[in-house]
Amino acid sequence: MNTFSPTKEGFYGEFGGAFVPEMLYPNVLELQNRYREIIETDAFQKEFSELLRDYVGRPTPLFYSKNLSKEHGAHIYLKREDLNHTGAHKINNTIGQILVAKKLNKKRIIAETGAGQHGVATATACALMGLECVIYMGAVDIERQKPNVDRMKLLGAEVVSATSGSKTLKDATNEAIRAWINNPVDTHYIIGSVVGPHPYPDMVAMFQSVISEEIKLQLKEKTGSENPDYVIACLGGGSNAIGAFYHFIDNNKTKPIAVEAGGEGVYSGKTAATIALGKKGIIHGSKTYLIQTEDGQIVEPHSISAGLDYPGIGPVHAYLNDTKKATVVSVTDEEALEAAHELSQKDGIIPALESAHALAYLKKMTFKKEDVVVINLSGRGDKDLATYQKHLKL
């Protein structure tokens, strides 16, 4: 049993829960009552594993980076989530949730997206399963992530521009939740991270847990021991991080490290480092840490990586942080860019800017030479080419 499964009401310690308006209550209750029962059947597990293997391309490799290992004086492995279909870990969750949606007889899928990665992964799963797909995306993000908008459209999804508030990820999420309120019966909302009301944080964590499940098997094969000394992942909402941590929590050896987006610096006013700055509150139906004003208005965060640009974090991470089961740190935009540049040139892997945050933290650590370190390389960097071009002066 995993000690960090939430309570029946969806709480990890004091964090989580389902703080939703009554209009959403039946939708959320239906999922709460059914998700575990659906996911835990053999038939579901079989269909899910087969799709992960044959369609997504799992297991993803665990790559021993000689170059990074030499540089940092430890054994450094990269979990290659960037090699998944659609280029990131996001698809693990969308395949899982679309199977749940089908079991619930939903005809229509909605989702929010920031940079467009989750939107593309959702549109992909919908195309595969023949379900109608509507993606909510902030007007500002539509402008700056055009290639992903076109990918979603090519996959047959409708992309709706969220024009309220700051017109970015948090507003796209608001709009998707409202759309769900307005279409309660036939629509399933695929949330892309371990955020939102219960049972989303738990359900998304279950689907992403395949990452650490594979790491365990692969490490055992390569080193003889299934538990590394460190697992490092970037932390926005926290789906790739919980996926990488899931089977290592409470094993007395592995130290999970989550790396937040420091933006231009934690105290610069332009940051997405939620744990560093956040106070407890409610965002998108969940009690967690979030960046907010003294008066409780949610603040628009900043990160060079659109995927980490979220003012909250998943409640499970708030809990892991407070109980010291994981360490939460941050790196700046600049440090992430540098790490992306280095991995591209040394190992021939162009990482997503999000994943580059995890890589960047290596430089801030001191290792013993026998330490085994796994970095979750959550996505590939093709989507970030424009940013790399601009900042790395290519």
Added chain:
Amino acid sequence: MSVRLTTLFEKKKSNILSVYFTAGYPEINDTLKIVKNLDAAGVDFIEIGMPFSDPLADGPVIQESSQKAIQNGMTINLLFEQLTDLRKQTQIPVVLMGYLNPVMQYGEEAFLSKCAEVGIDGLILPDLPMEIYNQDWKVLTKKFDISNIFLITPQSSEERIKAIDNASNGFVYVVSSNSITGTNKKFDRQAEYYNSIKQMNLKNPTLIGFGIHDSETFKEACQYSNGVIVGTAFIKHISKQGICKDSISSFVVQLKG
């Protein structure tokens, strides 16, 4: 329940009209002026919205008014300051509506205590679930004599509606259709839904809200409930016509038809 709300529901059993507006909109110091003008126009009670950056249950009109109000500098602190003399000026029942996060930052008990001090009668927090209310809030709302009002929707089961009625002390807010505020293209009759609620004989009065915007929808809703709540239509009206006495009074007159 507060004396002001009890008296209202004892005196008036039908055609109750409640109007919602966002504190700090259109201008930061309009709050008390709007309260007084609504009172003078014959509204039965008032809902004051505490603006929030991410109001999940609200449509674009109320969200925009909230955004403007936040830009204007509205905070819960300032709202309480503006309401200091509320009860010297009017005895109309006043209910605060808002979202949980700003209230949490103010502090639940401090918030309720301040509500009682300035003479607030009730509270609507759409994202406060009934279970959490029963566990953490019930004793406090009782202590400060603040009514807590819950929403029900066409998707709410009979069992859920009964549980909500039991947890409520004030009135039950019947959401007209499963939607966010301001969805008023057409007001669904949904006679079946309203009738089924009527037949449940809830212990609390019921008021229908979401989508009521003219005399036709007002009358329709009043057939099935003790009255209505109007928000978006009022915000739209004051955005165009302003908040002076004549403007507000003509809105109320037209609505009542």
